[in-house]
Amino acid sequence: MQGTLRAIGSRLMYGIPVLVIVTFGAALLMDFMPGSPGQAILGDQATQEQVDAINAQFGYDQPVVQRYLAWAASALRGDLGVTLFGHEPVAELVVKRLSVTAELAGMALVIALGVAVPLALLAAHRAGRWLDRALNFASSALLCIPSFVTVVLVSLVFVIWLGWFPATGWVSPADDLGANLRYAFLPALSLAAYECAFFYRVIRSDLSGTLREDFILVARAKGLPKSYILTRHALRPSLTSLVTVIGLALGRLLGGAVIVEFFFSVPGLGAESLNAVSIKDMAVIQAIVAVCVIAYVLIFIVVDLAYTWIDPRVGVR
Numbered sequence: 001m002q003g004t005l006r007a008i009g010s011r012l013m014y015g016i017p018v019l020v021i022v023t024f025g026a027a028l029l030m031d032f033m034p035g036s037p038g039q040a041i042l043g044d045q046a047t048q049e050q051v052d053a054i055n056a057q058f059g060y061d062q063p064v065v066q067r068y069l070a071w072a073a074s075a076l077r078g079d080l081g082v083t084l085f086g087h088e089p090v091a092e093l094v095v096k097r098l099s100v101t102a103e104l105a106g107m108a109l110v111i112a113l114g115v116a117v118p119l120a121l122l123a124a125h126r127a128g129r130w131l132d133r134a135l136n137f138a139s140s141a142l143l144c145i146p147s148f149v150t151v152v153l154v155s156l157v158f159v160i161w162l163g164w165f166p167a168t169g170w171v172s173p174a175d176d177l178g179a180n181l182r183y184a185f186l187p188a189l190s191l192a193a194y195e196c197a198f199f200y201r202v203i204r205s206d207l208s209g210t211l212r213e214d215f216i217l218v219a220r221a222k223g224l225p226k227s228y229i230l231t232r233h234a235l236r237p238s239l240t241s242l243v244t245v246i247g248l249a250l251g252r253l254l255g256g257a258v259i260v261e262f263f264f265s266v267p268g269l270g271a272e273s274l275n276a277v278s279i280k281d282m283a284v285i286q287a288i289v290a291v292c293v294i295a296y297v298l299i300f301i302v303v304d305l306a307y308t309w310i311d312p313r314v315g316v317r
Helices: 002-032 037-042 048-057 064-076 090-125 130-144 147-161 177-210 214-221 226-234 240-255 258-263 269-279 282-310
Strands: none
Touching: 002 064, 002 282, 037 048, 037 269, 064 282, 090 130, 090 177, 090 240, 090 258, 090 269, 090 282, 130 177, 147 177, 147 258, 177 240, 177 258, 240 282, 258 269, 269 282
């Protein structure tokens, strides 16, 4: 137990330099962006003096190192500043948007795993037959389809042709859980399409290797049914690579849902980051970047712990 806690602590310490470098890069990015927050607030009709006054009010006239140190000191106290428009506390805004994106990411992950694992087992059971080849072709096709095409195809089928789900919008689960699931399903399905194909390829590949191991040959020699061998003997040893790609997928889903959230008008973290960049709201941008980095660090700590559950011989170092 102490070794596990020590390993977790060391990984958290490794994450601190990454957090500093990435959030400082976000602050530095503002110096290379055209325009300024003051100009974004006042518009093109404002005079340079008015723009400079607004920039000075928010501290954007200071050097990047000074700006970053002031932000970091406030962030350590739990104060992430306020938004440029509306002066809403950034911490509250990010938590609210993160809950939406986390729900979509969780639903997408459940959909992807719920489809990929059974199909990979089925393909392994029918290895070399037409079903195996058809699933390999379908997964390759899904991996080649960009996300902006996926959202259009999903909307075309489920909104226009079938009319089963609303096109855009969002309802909080606290207000109406049923309506929330109806609005969340299509964005989650769009996010899950790529991950489903990716998971399928990883599991199918690992199953192919596992089925050639000696202990599988022994199980076959005992006359055990092939479906029993797949589910009870081959599946668990084939999950090590899947755990890694699930960690990558979670980070990708949390930080890369911009197109899906924008298309379906979902008020998540991705859509908010796009809006913050457009209006040069650096407090929001830095907060979102910090949340994504922290999420990646925590996800990979969980991945390391999951390795020990799948294969106790690995251990946590």
